Amino acid sequence: PRLAAARYGKDNIRVYKVERDEATKTHTVYEMTVCVLLEGEIDVSYTKADNSVVVATDTMKNTTYIMAKQNPVHPPELFASILGTHFIQTYKHIHTAHISVMQHRWTRMTIDGKPHPHSFFRDGNEKRLVQADVIEGKGIEVKSGISDLLVLKSTGSQFHSFVRNDFTTLPEVYDRILSTSVDANWNWSTFSSLEAVKKSVAKFDETWSKVREITFRLFALEESPSVQNTMYKMCEQILAAQPLLQTVDYSLPNKHYFEIDLSWHHGLKNTGKDAEVYAPQSDPNGLIKCTVARD
Numbered sequence: 001p002r003l004a005a006a007r008y009g010k011d012n013i014r015v016y017k018v019e020r021d022e023a024t025k026t027h028t029v030y031e032m033t034v035c036v037l038l039e040g041e042i043d044v045s046y047t048k049a050d051n052s053v054v055v056a057t058d059t060m061k062n063t064t065y066i067m068a069k070q071n072p073v074h075p076p077e078l079f080a081s082i083l084g085t086h087f088i089q090t091y092k093h094i095h096t097a098h099i100s101v102m103q104h105r106w107t108r109m110t111i112d113g114k115p116h117p118h119s120f121f122r123d124g125n126e127k128r129l130v131q132a133d134v135i136e137g138k139g140i141e142v143k144s145g146i147s148d149l150l151v152l153k154s155t156g157s158q159f160h161s162f163v164r165n166d167f168t169t170l171p172e173v174y175d176r177i178l179s180t181s182v183d184a185n186w187n188w189s190t191f192s193s194l195e196a197v198k199k200s201v202a203k204f205d206e207t208w209s210k211v212r213e214i215t216f217r218l219f220a221l222e223e224s225p226s227v228q229n230t231m232y233k234m235c236e237q238i239l240a241a242q243p244l245l246q247t248v249d250y251s252l253p254n255k256h257y258f259e260i261d262l263s264w265h266h267g268l269k270n271t272g273k274d275a276e277v278y279a280p281q282s283d284p285n286g287l288i289k290c291t292v293a294r295d
C-alpha cells in the first residue's frame with residue numbers, strides 16, 4: 001500500500017480578539033473557530049514514524065494565537081490568508097496550508113438609542129465562513145460563505161406543476177410557508193499572493209454584505225415558484241455584484257410546516273386558506289443544492 005493523500009493539523013482553535021480604540025473608548029470584538037491543516041513532504045511521519053517533518057499541531061495552535069495578536073483577524077479572508085502564508089513560508093517542506101475560519105456573531109448592543117462601546121449579543125446562530133487554501137507556487141484560493149442563516153416567510157411561496165404519478169401524494173400548493181437555513185459559498189478567482197488578497201481586502205466585507213442583502217431581498221420579494229428557482233436567482237445576482245467571483249453555490253434545506261386538519265373537532269377549519277396553526281417538521285426535509293458559474 002502507499003500513502004495516497006495526507007494532511008494534518010489542529011481543528012477547533014477558538015480565538016477571541018478585542019480591538020480597543022483608545023480615542024473613542026470603543027471596543028470591537030471578534031470570535032472565531034479556526035482549523036489549520038497542512039500538506040507537504042510529510043509522508044515519512046506516516047510511513048516511517050519519522051517525526052522530524054512534523055510541525056506539532058500544538059505549534060499550529062500557538063501560531064494561530066500569535067498571528068491573531070500580531071495581525072488583523074478581520075476580514076476573515078485576510079486573516080486566513082496571512083495564517084496560511086505563514087506556514088508555507090516558515091516550513092520549507094510544507095507546500096499547502098488549508099485554513100478555515102468560522103466567525104461567530106457578536107452584534108453591538110444599542111442602549112438608549114446609542115451603540116454601546118463594549119457590549120454585544122449573539123444575534124443568531126449564523127456564521128461567516130472562509131476556507132483559504134494557500135498553495136506554494138500557485139497562490140491563494142479563497143472560498144467565502146455563510147451558514148445557518150435561518151429564514152422563514154409565511155406566504156409568497158408556491159410549489160405546483162411538478163411530476164405527478166402513482167407515487168405522488170404531495171398536493172399542488174399556491175400559498176405556502178417557506179423556511180430554510182441558508183448555507184451559501186462564493187468562490188474568488190485565485191489570488192496570486194497575500195499582497196493580492198490585501199489589495200482586495202475591502203471587497204470581502206462588501207461582498208459578504210451584498211450576499212446577505214441579495215438573499216434577504218430575493219427571499220422576501222420573490223413570489224417563489226420553488227426553492228430551486230429562487231436560489232438560482234440569488235446566485236445570478238451575487239455573480240453580477242462581484243466580478244471577482246467565479247462560482248456561487250447554495251445549499252438550502254426545505255424546512256416544512258404541515259397543515260393540521262382540525263375539522264374532527266366540531267368542524268374547526270384549519271386547512272387551506274383557513275390554516276393558521278401548523279406543525280413544524282424537523283425531518284425529513286427537502287435539500288436543494290446548486291452551483292452557478294460565471295461562464
Ligand SMILES: O=c1[nH]c(=O)c2nn[nH]c2[nH]1
Nearest residue numbers: 159225226227228254286
Ligand atoms: O421548492 C420545492 N422544491 C422541491 O423540489 C420540492 N419537493 N417537495 N417540495 C418542494 N419544494
